Amino acid sequence: MNEESFQKFLDGELSKEQVDEKTREEVKVYTTALQLMKARYEYKPSDAFEKRIFTKIRRRKEMFSEVLIAVSVVAALFLLTLNVIPSRIQFTTKPQQASVSEVFDYLSLVKLVGDGF
Amino acid sequence: MQDEELLRGLRHGEDWAYRLLYREYAGKIGSVARTYLGADDVDDVVQEVMLRIFKGVKRFKGDSKLSTWIYRIAINVCKDYLAKYRKRNEVLTDFAEDEEGSVPHPVSETDTILQAAGEITYERIMSAIEKLSADDRLLIKLRDVDGLSYEEISQIVDKPVGSVKSSLHYARKRLQKLLEEAKE
Numbered sequence: 001m002n003e004e005s006f007q008k009f010l011d012g013e014l015s016k017e018q019v020d021e022k023t024r025e026e027v028k029v030y031t032t033a034l035q036l037m038k039a040r041y042e043y044k045p046s047d048a049f050e051k052r053i054f055t056k057i058r059r060r061k062e063m064f065s066e067v068l069i070a071v072s073v074v075a076a077l078f079l080l081t082l083n084v085i086p087s088r089i090q091f092t093t094k095p096q097q098a099s100v101s102e103v104f105d106y107l108s109l110v111k112l113v114g115d116g117f
Numbered sequence: 118m119q120d121e122e123l124l125r126g127l128r129h130g131e132d133w134a135y136r137l138l139y140r141e142y143a144g145k146i147g148s149v150a151r152t153y154l155g156a157d158d159v160d161d162v163v164q165e166v167m168l169r170i171f172k173g174v175k176r177f178k179g180d181s182k183l184s185t186w187i188y189r190i191a192i193n194v195c196k197d198y199l200a201k202y203r204k205r206n207e208v209l210t211d212f213a214e215d216e217e218g219s220v221p222h223p224v225s226e227t228d229t230i231l232q233a234a235g236e237i238t239y240e241r242i243m244s245a246i247e248k249l250s251a252d253d254r255l256l257i258k259l260r261d262v263d264g265l266s267y268e269e270i271s272q273i274v275d276k277p278v279g280s281v282k283s284s285l286h287y288a289r290k291r292l293q294k295l296l297e298e299a300k301e
Contacts, residue, residue: 006293007286010261029296030289033242037254038262040243043147049160050139053167054132060171061130 006030120183127174139167142184145263146191152258153195153251165194181272188273192255199251237299245295253288260285 006023008014016024126134146166150159169190177186246254259265259273270285271278 003290007289010289026293029237029300030293032237033246033292033296034257034261036239036242037152037246037258040246041148041151041258043144043151043159043163045139045143045147045160045163049163050143053139053164054135056164056168057135057171060168 121179124174124177124179124183127170130171135167135171138170142187143167145184146187149188149191149255149258150195153192153255154199155247155251155254162191162194162198166191169194182269185269185272188259188269189275192273195251237296241299242296245292245299248295249288249292252284253291256281256285256288257292261289 002020002023005014005019006026009016009019009023009027010030019027123134123137127138143163147159147163150162151157154162166187170187173190177183181189249257255274256270259270260267265273267278267281271281274281276284
């Protein structure tokens with residue numbers, strides 16, 4: 001048998017007439033094996049299986065949209081917090097500054113009185 | 118329907134697109150899985166492939182045919198399964214391991230097919246095929262059974278075309294030799 005023509009025949013590069021008798025015999029057995037292989041490994045999914053897969057895909061879709069909503073809510077809350085807290089801090093710092101300076105004024109008076117003794 | 122239209126539907130999570138994909142590809146995915154794993158029950162593999170398509174379709178850039186991308190996912194899932202089973206030292210439910218201990222005839226048409234093979238029995242041919250490695254079986258299936266081009270196969274198995282050609286050449290030779298031995 002001619003190995004090269006066997007391979008070429010399988011690749012469709014040679015026709016049946018272009019290969020010798022022995023190669024033709026080998027090809028016959030080989031293609032029979034291919035046909036059996038095709039029949040043996042054929043897969044036909046059932047309707048129940050289709051249902052099962054689509055239930056899973058649907059569940060994933062729902063989960064995805066739920067996660068998306070949750071992420072949006074968290075992001076919105078985060079942005080809200082970023083905007084609200086600094087404005088609150090500004091309100092509280094001014095009176096604090098005033099009270100600290102008042103305390104310092106008072107303390108310096110106390111020290112001066114102390115020095116007099 | 119064009120690949121692009123189907124892809125658009127899949128990316129938008131449209132039900133009709135997934136149903137079409139399933140009808141078009143579930144059989145092919147299952148058949149590849151059966152060939153590669155040499156196992157009967159491949160429902161889990163098909164399911165995993167469908168879920169990976171759902172998960173990854175938005176990242177698919179369309180630089181190959183949709184079918185090529187799906188085949189590639191199917192083979193990756195098969196490899197993962199094989200590695201998982203090997204790790205656990207489990208044996209997959211093989212075709213040859215049914216209750217009667219012999220390879221069952223799947224369809225009546227096999228008798229007609231067998232007439233062409235002369236004296237070799239169905240069992241011997243199937244046993245020869247099962248002796249091949251998973252990669253050899255896969256290459257033979259993709260090229261000689263499904264008729265895919267070398268370029269497509271090269272993209273599916275992620276190897277250069279030259280390497281695919283040479284691997285297939287040896288795979289064919291090995292099967293041929295096993296069939297020769299089956300005759301004796």
